[in-house]
Amino acid sequence: MDAVRAAGESGWYILGPEVREFEKRFAEYWGLPHAVGVASGLDALELSLRALGCKPGDKVLTTPLSAFATSLAIIRIGAVPVFIDCDESGLADLGAAERVLDQRSDIRFFVPVHLYGQCLELDRLTALKERFSLNLVEDCAQSIGSSFGGRPSGSVGQFAATSFYPTKNLGALGDGGAVLTSSGESAAVLRVLRDYGQERKYVHAIIGANSRLDELQAAILRRAHLPKLDEWSARRRRIANIYREALRNPLCPPLPAASGSSSCHHLFPVLVPPARKGEFIAFLKARGIQAGEHYPIPIMEQPALFGVSHEVVGDCAVARRICRSEVSLPIHPYLRDEEVSLVVDACNSWR
Numbered sequence: 001m002d003a004v005r006a007a008g009e010s011g012w013y014i015l016g017p018e019v020r021e022f023e024k025r026f027a028e029y030w031g032l033p034h035a036v037g038v039a040s041g042l043d044a045l046e047l048s049l050r051a052l053g054c055k056p057g058d059k060v061l062t063t064p065l066s067a068f069a070t071s072l073a074i075i076r077i078g079a080v081p082v083f084i085d086c087d088e089s090g091l092a093d094l095g096a097a098e099r100v101l102d103q104r105s106d107i108r109f110f111v112p113v114h115l116y117g118q119c120l121e122l123d124r125l126t127a128l129k130e131r132f133s134l135n136l137v138e139d140c141a142q143s144i145g146s147s148f149g150g151r152p153s154g155s156v157g158q159f160a161a162t163s164f165y166p167t168k169n170l171g172a173l174g175d176g177g178a179v180l181t182s183s184g185e186s187a188a189v190l191r192v193l194r195d196y197g198q199e200r201k202y203v204h205a206i207i208g209a210n211s212r213l214d215e216l217q218a219a220i221l222r223r224a225h226l227p228k229l230d231e232w233s234a235r236r237r238r239i240a241n242i243y244r245e246a247l248r249n250p251l252c253p254p255l256p257a258a259s260g261s262s263s264c265h266h267l268f269p270v271l272v273p274p275a276r277k278g279e280f281i282a283f284l285k286a287r288g289i290q291a292g293e294h295y296p297i298p299i300m301e302q303p304a305l306f307g308v309s310h311e312v313v314g315d316c317a318v319a320r321r322i323c324r325s326e327v328s329l330p331i332h333p334y335l336r337d338e339e340v341s342l343v344v345d346a347c348n349s350w351r
C-alpha cells in the first residue's frame with residue numbers, strides 16, 4: 001500500500017522515475033546489464049522479435065509446449081512458428097533444433113522457453129546460436145532466478161523476455177513485462193518500440209506500439225515484491241525438495257528435471273496416465289487441493305492456428321505425451337507445511 005500511495009501521490013503515471021528505478025534494480029537482480037519495462041510478457045516477446053528484424057513470413061523455431069503467448073508473439077508479427085518437439089523434461093529439444101537448422105537455411109529465429117522454472121542447457125544454446133547465427137529470444141516468463149552453470153536464463157539470446165503476470169514468480173498487481181539484454185543499443189531500440197516508435201518527443205522513427213510498464217506496477221514491483229523474491233524463491237525450493245523426497249506413488253511421478261538446470265520452481269509438474277488425468281485432478285480437488293495443467297493442448301492444435309501459417313517438424317510425440325499427462329501440483333511461497341503434507345499424502349494414496 002505504501003508503494004501504491006507513493007505512485008499515486010507522485011502525479012507521474014507513465015514512464016517516470018518508478019519505471020527507471022525498477023528497470024535498474026531488476027537488471028541488477030537478474031544479472032544482465034539492461035532491462036526495459038513493457039506492458040506484458042507477450043509484448044516483451046513480440047517487441048524483441050521485431051527489434052531483431054523479424055517480419056511477416058519469417059520462420060521462427062519454437063516449442064509447442066508453452067503458454068500460448070510464446071507462439072502468439074510470433075503470429076502477431078505475421079511470422080511462421082516452426083514447432084519442434086521437446087525433451088523428457090518439457091524443454092525444447094536442442095538436438096532436434098540442431099538437426100532442423102542443419103537441414104534448412106530459411107530459419108534465422110529461435111524462441112525457446114525456460115519452462116516450469118527450469119533452465120535450458122545454456123552452453124548448447126550458445127553453440128547453436130553461434131553456429132547458425134541465430135536471432136535468439138529466450139522466453140523467461142517462468143524462469144526468473146533459474147540458471148545453468150552459474151549463468152542466468154536469458155543470458156544467451158540477444159533478448160530475454162519476461163512477464164509480471166500476477167501468478168509468475170515475480171508478479172505485479174496487474175499486467176506487466178520486461179525485456180532484458182546485454183546490449184545498450186538494443187535496449188534503446190526497445191525503449192523506442194514500446195513508446196509508439198517515438199525517438200524524441202513527436203518524432204516517430206519506426207512503427208512502434210503502446211506497451212509501457214505503468215509507474216504503479218513498477219513501484220509495487222520494486223518497493224514491495226522484488227525485495228521479497230529471494231525469500232519467496234527459497235520457499236518454492238523447499239516445497240519442491242519436499243515433493244521430490246516424499247512423493248513415491250509410481251502413478252504420479254514428478255516430471256524428470258532438466259539436466260544441469262538450477263530451477264526457480266515456477267511450477268511442479270507430475271505425470272499421470274493420460275486416461276486418468278481428469279480423475280486425478282478431481283481426486284485432489286475433493287481434498288481441497290487445486291491442481292493446474294501446463295499445458296493440456298499442444299499449441300499447433302489450438303483452434304486459433306487453423307488457417308494460420310505454421311509448420312510442425314516430425315510428430316512432436318514427447319510434447320503431445322506431456323500435454324496428455326501433465327498435472328501441476330500447488331507450489332507458491334505462501335503454501336504452509338501442513339498443506340504441502342496434505343498434497344503429498346493425497347498423491348501417495350491415489351490408486
Ligand SMILES: *Cc1c(COP(=O)(O)O)cnc(C)c1O
Nearest residue numbers: 040041042067069070141163165
Ligand atoms: C505467462 C507467460 C507468457 C506471457 O506473459 P503475459 O505477461 O501473460 O503476456 C509467455 N510465455 C510464457 C512461458 C508464460 O508463462
